Amino acid sequence: MPSPAAPALRLSDVSKSFGSVVALRSGSLSLDAGSIHALVGENGAGKSTLVKIIAGLYRRDGGTVEFQGQTVDFRSTAEAKAAGIAVIYQEPTLFPDLSVTENIFMGRQPTSRWGRIDRRAMRAEAAALFARLGVDVDPDRPADGLSIADQQIIEIAKALSLDARVLVMDEPTAALSGNEVERLMTVARTLRDNGCAVLFISHRFDEVFALCDTITVMRDGSYVSTDAITDVTVEEIVRRLVGREVTELYPKQDAEIGEVLLEVEGLTQPGLFTDVDLTVRAGEIVGLAGLVGAGRSEVAQAIFGVDEYAAGEVRMAGQRVPRRDPVRAMDLGLALVPEDRRRHGLVLDAPIARNITLATRGRLSRGGLLTSRRENATAKDWAARLEVKAAAMDTLAGTLSGGNQQKVVLAKWLSTAPKVLIIDEPTRGIDVGTKAEVHRLLSSLAGEGMGILMISSELPEVLGVADRVVVLCEGRKTAELSRAEATPESVMTAATAAAGPTTHGQEKVS
């Protein structure tokens, strides 16, 4: 429903880079007052960056932002907020030690004379906000321990109390159950009817089509299209989301698929994942797909023994992998390349050589002593094999580019000679050229008989590299697809299958 007046918020050709990584190439968006606008795109399409620019958290590198017809350049979240823009982030950000009421009003508490906070007025207003939202939250309780749904309610109450003209909701429903989603949608509609411009970001098309008036699609950091919701179909939107030829980018080498190496049965951890079954065979690359928050990394960490699980069993070549014992898991031939390589994969302040030999120090040392020469010699072999581009083995890992850092982490784990490699987001934050190198490497490792479990949020990567795709949605396995069955549509459908396990072809592929 376009209104005749200037849009509440308009972004044109907005761009943002971090170093050499382009997070947002060309974002465009126009929000009208009294309307709910959906923004959809794959993970990494640049939606969150766009939101953070709107929120004043990032400053744009290029393009224009107009708020109610005037060009603006928010330098802080405070400025955006003062202008009337409220943002609800994917993960609510509250102060755990403070009361719910204080969380709503922090920074703009009602004050009486002498700047004294009027606690009674503040509490009454919080209670009124909750009454208006139709929820029962104790305004005096601390924010610590609130469910994600209730935290989101606090965020919405915050936005309401701001009397925001523009409300951005970044995947607010990702962690909510059916009733909670319904409650949230009711609130969004009320706000719309009060003349607020709402931006709703979601992966769930049923919600998008039920709630929104207009839909904008983004892909690879760029604007693709904007339509009235009544003019498009889910199929059309999915096609635009994916929108490119996927196979050519990904050199896939045929590998002999052998015996089962890794078996996971009924893995369950309440609140994170439920009853997950998986197998990885020698020479096979299994893609683990799903939306952010579907529980993929949690499953991987449980398998490797970093995190706890309540029920289920993990076996490597028939031998039981104990819970919470990564060292034993490594002995049995498992390796895990974590998602956040800077925090969990590397010692940034240590040289490349030390990073590469980190997992094999016991084997390399003689009588408990390890010389730099031995370390460098081993590291050099691996660095050469993976084509790590660095001046010397004593270059600090933190100074390398994302792609080269990833290669160092890979080298570290490959030097332990694993039978099964679990790799979480292998190409996140890596430029296109190096991406292809990483893919080629994974493919050739599989060719040598290694089993690979690859978690990836990039659909083309999953489809291009994997022999088989397991899809998780909200912690449950919703599909297991062979390479032939896996299409952008089938994977996306399974990944967004909000309700109940819709079991696709459960047959084992071999």
Next chain:
Amino acid sequence: MTTLAPEPAPATKPPAARPQSRLASLLKARETGILLALVAFLAVTTAINPRFVFSTDGFRDLFLTPSILVVLAVGQAMVIITRNVDLSVGSILGLTAYLAGRLFLDTGLPILVVVLLAVLAGAVLGLVNGMLVAFARVPALVITLGTLYVYRGIYLQWAGSDRINASDIPDGLLSFGTSSLLGIPQLAIVSFVVLAVAAYWMRTSRGGRELYAIGSDPAAATLYGLKDKQRILTAFAASGALAGLAGILYVARYGTISSGVGFGIELEAVGAAVIGGVAIFGGSGTVVGAAIGAYLLTSIDRGLPILGIPDFWQRAVVGLLILGAIVLDKVLAERQHKKLLAERHRS
């Protein structure tokens, strides 16, 4: 996730969402526990040696001796609540005490002007800490450890082996340091006023509440658009100014100023805050708790010799107290967290 929330109703507490009664929240407060510990200690010590409280000196010392540490602990609590720490307060105390002494000796300025200058000097030194922490983004532990030595170094360089004696200090200030008003030592009254003002500000002003918010989750504070740098500067400047005031209190109480003044007292201030329930990672605790912690620490210091416990054990008791407070804090926090989680899953 659906797996986590099968309940039909919104995942909130059942209707019992009523504000706690004042009495209940008072009884539950961390400060109450530490106050009881203090009262118990005083009771036991007095039972063994009644002169500990029931004598002119004993009663006076009860309030007089802790007053310097109370002022420091209040400032320290404000800094710790923002998830920082100020280790330089001992050096600031020494430096401002000497500065005051020199001003009396060399200039003959009125007492009140000297007091203001000392407090101001403390605030400036604190501001330096604050700026380094807020803008250089180096942990406060490291920054203030550095300024601890720098400030002490400046002091040593300036004072050398010089020493200011009570005869150089105006009688007005010295008599203020020893006299009482309605039976309460005047220095103690100063510390009460400081405590009351700080407690009121921390509880009822936006600035005070934002100190808690910043300490509770610094990243969220940024997202809220709070002026976090400015608030951290305020906390450090306040801590410095209070250390300056503590320097004056020191001069008033002891009269003699040598280069060792204030040495090591910063750790007592941190200890007092922690014992008094200020979470070392920020976000919770009160300046009142820190002050009670200071009373407890000082009373133990004075009381153990009366109980006939050797000097070595006094130190160990203080250490155990700090460890106990931290462990208790951790246990209580976990229990509270679990309770809140359990409430959420129950329905």
